[in-house]
Amino acid sequence: MSAMPTSLPQFVPEGAPHLSAMVGLAALRAVCEIGYYGLYVWCVGRMKALLSRAGARRRLEQVSGGVLLLLGLRMALDG
Template identity: 80%
Template sequence: MPTTLLAFLGACLLVAAAPGPSTVLIIKESLHSRRAGFLTVLGNETGVFVWGVVAACGLTALLAASQLAYDVMRVVGAVVLLVFGVRTLWNARKGQGGEALGPAVRERSAWASYRGGLLLNLANPKAAVFALSFLPQFVPSGAPHLPAMVGLAALWAVFEVGYYGLYVWFVGRMKAVLARAGVRRRLEQVSGGVLVLLGVRLAVEG
């Protein structure tokens, strides 16, 4: 059991370290504040847990088996990525920042950060199919399948909260450099461009 757990955590580390849309969004939101970045992490990991539970119930098998269902999810995911990317590029062009926002706007933005992380993860069909293929490999022999997979999904989400929390912390430590208007605008442009490219790639892939 300890060996299986260590192998699972090692696999979680490899999964988290692979760059993807969630990583880009977390870094982008962390440019505004640690709070926004961490809430994006929590939203993303809520999505990870949801897909884990769905995989445990066997529902993601339908997505993996149905080309139509997968294509619908793929198009929705591509649209979400493109919307995030275009919005980021637009904000960078207009030079919008979060420093002068009032309390009500900051609160709404906090919810938007959490919602953004959650939506981006749930709209990714690859996350669903990956959860289906990833989690069952680490269910101990003889263990009840459903509780074991739900537990692994929870552990996966908690692990990634800690991992991506380091990204948020690092961006916060670099605040003095990243807070400069020109640097922030450039990073926003890069983040938006990457999200748009990922959206286009997801839309055109077979």
């Protein structure tokens, strides 16, 4: 978010009051961020409910173990 103030001036229309246009663009960006993170939190909550079941956790551990084995094998072969 630290780069946001430096990227906003390019979107201010020519001849528009700079301060009000920048404040409007910053407010729009804040609303978009709130919506994005709200959706993210909702999705994580749904995933938690799904992945907390025993079968799903076991499958996730199997997949993770398989990925780690394949990465180890690749490292051993690349030597």
